[in-house]
Amino acid sequence: MSLWFIAIGGSIGALCRYFISKLFQKSSDRFPFNTFSINLIGTFLLGWLVGHHVQEMWMFFLGTGFCGSFTTFSTLNWEIFQLKQSQQTHKMIYYILLTYFLGILLAALGYVFGKANYL
Secondary structure, three states, X not given: OHHHHHHHHHHHHHHHHHHHHHHXXXXXXXXXXXXXXXXXXXXXXXXXXXXXXXXXXXXXXXHHHXXXXXXXXXXXXXXXXXXXXXXXXXXXXXXXXHHHHHHHHHHHHHHHHHHOOOO
């Protein structure tokens, strides 16, 4: 049964990532806001789920399925590589630092909110 929850959550997460990424039509000279915002939203949500101690079914559906397909580590690394290749090193460094710093911060904030039953 858990595989169904993961599959359905993963399908929804992938579709959400696709539609949100369409909001930020990327060009080669702009900061990759689509992947950046998607990964930060997913990080906060996963932190909240863990902090809130959701039932196993919801963790399969939202944590493993939705967040697993919504966020994207491979795209993050590909965009870092592309920024380096196009000699936009300053953007590449900002992207790396902001993604990891804010990701850790939002995961912790989500955890605190979940533990306190906020949202």
